[in-house]
Amino acid sequence: xxxxxxxxxxxxxxxxxxxxxxxxxxxxxxxxxxxxxxxxxxxxxxxxxxxxxxxxxxxxxxxxxxxxxxxxxxxxxxxxxxxxxxxxxxxxxxxxxxxxxxxxxxxxxxxxxxxxxxxxxxxxxxxxxxxxxxxxxxxxxxxxxxxxxxxxxxxxxxxxxxxxxxxxxxxxxxxxxxxxxxxxxxxxxxxxxxxxxxxxxxxxxxxxxxxxxxxxxxxxxxxxxxxxxxxxxxxxxxxxxxxxxxxxxxxxxxxxxxxxxxxxxxxxxxxxxxxxxxxxxxxxxxxxxxxxxxxxxxxxxx
Amino acid sequence: xxxxxxxxxxxxxxxxxxxxxxxxxxxxxxxxxxxxxxxxxxxxxxxxxxxxxxxxxxxxxxxxxxxxxxxxxxxxxxxxxxxxxxxxxxxxxxxxxxxxxxxxxxxxxxxxxxxxxxxxxxxxxxxxxxxxxxxxxxxxxxxxxxxxxxxxxxxxxxxxxxxxxxxxxxxxxxxxxxxxxxxxxxxxxxxxxxxxxxxxxxxxxxxxxxxxxxxxxxxxxxxxxxxxx
Amino acid sequence: xxxxxxxxxxxxxxxxxxxxxxxxxxxxxxxxxxxxxxxxxxxxxxxxxxxxxxxxxxxxxxxxxxxxxxxxxxxxxxxxxxxxxxxxxxxxxxxxxxxxxxxxxxxxxxxxxxxxxxxxxxxxxxxxxxxxxxxxxxxxxxxxxxxxxxxxxxxxxxxxxxxxxxxxxxxxxxxxxxxxxxxxxxxxxxxxxxxxxxxxxxxxxxxxxxxxxxxxxxxxxxxxxxxxxxxxxxxxxxxxxxxxxxxxxxxxxxxxxxxxxx
Numbered sequence: 135x136x137x138x139x140x141x142x143x144x145x146x147x148x149x150x151x152x153x154x155x156x157x158x159x160x161x162x163x164x165x166x167x168x169x170x171x172x173x174x175x176x177x178x179x180x181x182x183x184x185x186x187x188x189x190x191x192x193x194x195x196x197x198x199x200x201x202x203x204x205x206x207x208x209x210x211x212x213x214x215x216x217x218x219x220x221x222x223x224x225x226x227x228x229x230x231x232x233x234x235x236x237x238x239x240x241x242x243x244x245x246x247x248x249x250x251x252x253x254x255x256x257x258x259x260x261x262x263x264x265x266x267x268x269x270x271x272x273x274x275x276x277x278x279x280x281x282x283x284x285x286x287x288x289x290x291x292x293x294x295x296x297x298x299x300x301x302x303x304x305x306x307x308x309x310x311x312x313x314x315x316x317x318x319x320x321x322x323x324x325x326x327x328x329x330x331x332x333x334x335x336x337x338x339x340x341x342x343x344x345x346x347x348x349x350x351x352x353x354x355x356x357x358x359x360x361x362x363x364x365x366x367x368x369x370x371x372x373x374x375x376x377x378x379x380x381x382x383x384x385x386x387x388x389x390x391x392x393x394x395x396x397x398x399x400x401x402x403x404x405x406x407x408x409x410x411x412x413x414x415x416x417x418x419x420x421x422x423x424x425x426x427x428x429x430x431x432x433x434x435x436x
Numbered sequence: 437x438x439x440x441x442x443x444x445x446x447x448x449x450x451x452x453x454x455x456x457x458x459x460x461x462x463x464x465x466x467x468x469x470x471x472x473x474x475x476x477x478x479x480x481x482x483x484x485x486x487x488x489x490x491x492x493x494x495x496x497x498x499x500x501x502x503x504x505x506x507x508x509x510x511x512x513x514x515x516x517x518x519x520x521x522x523x524x525x526x527x528x529x530x531x532x533x534x535x536x537x538x539x540x541x542x543x544x545x546x547x548x549x550x551x552x553x554x555x556x557x558x559x560x561x562x563x564x565x566x567x568x569x570x571x572x573x574x575x576x577x578x579x580x581x582x583x584x585x586x587x588x589x590x591x592x593x594x595x596x597x598x599x600x601x602x603x604x605x606x607x608x609x610x611x612x613x614x615x616x617x618x619x620x621x622x623x624x625x626x627x628x629x630x631x632x633x634x635x636x637x638x639x640x641x642x643x644x645x646x647x648x649x650x651x652x653x654x655x656x657x658x659x660x661x662x663x664x665x
Numbered sequence: 666x667x668x669x670x671x672x673x674x675x676x677x678x679x680x681x682x683x684x685x686x687x688x689x690x691x692x693x694x695x696x697x698x699x700x701x702x703x704x705x706x707x708x709x710x711x712x713x714x715x716x717x718x719x720x721x722x723x724x725x726x727x728x729x730x731x732x733x734x735x736x737x738x739x740x741x742x743x744x745x746x747x748x749x750x751x752x753x754x755x756x757x758x759x760x761x762x763x764x765x766x767x768x769x770x771x772x773x774x775x776x777x778x779x780x781x782x783x784x785x786x787x788x789x790x791x792x793x794x795x796x797x798x799x800x801x802x803x804x805x806x807x808x809x810x811x812x813x814x815x816x817x818x819x820x821x822x823x824x825x826x827x828x829x830x831x832x833x834x835x836x837x838x839x840x841x842x843x844x845x846x847x848x849x850x851x852x853x854x855x856x857x858x859x860x861x862x863x864x865x866x867x868x869x870x871x872x873x874x875x876x877x878x879x880x881x882x883x884x885x886x887x888x889x890x891x892x893x894x895x896x897x898x899x900x901x902x903x904x905x906x907x908x909x910x911x912x913x914x915x916x917x918x919x920x921x922x923x924x925x926x927x
Contacts, residue, residue: 178624233871318628319627
């Protein structure tokens, strides 16, 4: 019986040591230069930003942007080759992994928000989307009030589930919110009837519907609830690295490469099912490209 | 739900076994080996007469046995780079991949369980063995390595192997890190093709067959090597 | 890679509307609740299966063995997924749909509790079997000689003795069950690990959330160990084998070694 007390106090002591130990780090540029490799975080099912194709290779719009950044890094660091290490992340692990050094650039579908800027930094916005919900056409849902007392699903660690939880509390909706590990699982939760709707960024919803078995069964809501500017996530407090990354992306915006990438992923057929999302560039994105900004304020993107 | 779709299993066999099962087996074997070595050392520390060693080892073992494996997995996944930087003098962030992090986690976690098994094993070797060995003039290290430990291993072999089978099952928990072990691969295929039923049942069947055969093997070995007392 | 500590995060409001510390305590309550209910199910079913494996009826023994082997050789996470995703699909459509319509958290709690209960029952069954088998054969014979029916022999002679013997391993099974409730986090149950993750995702304070969850698990562990020590002392029959020796009874041959199986 003394043993558990001993382990408890030992754990507290270890914690106390941990608190007082400062942790510093060198910049990522030095790390990339000396190890010759960069770690890119990617997603499994964030179509078309960062997802796995039939051969389980990571592809997508955000990854292509990151490849452009890697080219710029090669030039800046005067290296012939930088090995790319692919690190699978989920919405809830991406921030701690960028913060603890496992991932250098997170190339996925991360929203730039003020809260997140306390832990990580963001490159200039490369996509603008909004929170909507996905449901079966037969459910006939249109507004938030239709969900009073019902069950919805969203992906853990996203800005969308955060908004849904806060709205649930402030508007007293009494909704049950199921958190899932990733988007595909959330989609399946609606498909097999456990939840009424999936709240997520509308572009991701569109990607899931387009690649589903019966796209005609699904509807995405007209109402949009939040504005979500996407950007590549990078470590905080590393100004040299941020400068190189930001300049690389701005260069891609200025010389038209970003528009080409946009066309490739949003206006032509994409793997694995060769579906065309057919989504012309929105006005807010055009403005964000003309005037690159890494601001988290949704007002800037209206 | 229409009929059971064997096709999806058929198509993904290569991915499931070459990527998924290989990952699981590699993780199991490497952490079992590392865990056993570390566990034996911990057992010796716990049984040692030096209070510092036995307290530290005891605290470590009790702490890890009191925590759920999922929590320990998360701790190490997020913590290892910081510890790595601290250990190497904080010169640069130590970027560890998912597999390395899982390997460290399982080795350290299983070491606590192997330690208890080995401690039991070492204690089960009669005192007379140690006494006889010392009477023959062997020093303490030789007594340990040539007399006590081999007998302890032999006594505890079935339990150690059973614990390894448990470890094999526990590796499925790397699912929470989105690593592609056998279960992770099955889940990926299931979600991509919308065939949850087939893939989960298939994964369950494969795990069952492997673990059942392994535990029958352990039982057979136990009968063959049982020493009548 | 700098980490910004913020221990006061526990007293800051979460998106749920309450303070983060209440999110964690909520999780703790769910862990305890799930564990207690699953333990009850496990004891009932486990005792039945354990007894079945020691009866003279061949069929009962085979059934018991099938049960135990099935639940021991499939990883707990896979079993959790089977209960949550697969069972509603293989049941008849109306029953399956009814299961899926149960709103969370109960819709998630019920598969989790069934999964944990039946899984732990298989381990309890093994302990009960080992306990009964470690009793001298004469006990059962004496009971029969006194004119007791088999159920009475079990109820009045074998089970009381064997439970006292296996109380220590049963304690470790209960502790394992409490740890295993964390696996239900993967299907969305907001028990302690789920609550810690949720806190980590909303507040970004990874280590504070996990440190709190770890401390709560250690406290829970402590409480259970103390409670079961008290229980052991209070039911011990002075001078009887259950009170002092043999949780470490090891037999040659092929019976289960019930000492350190985690």
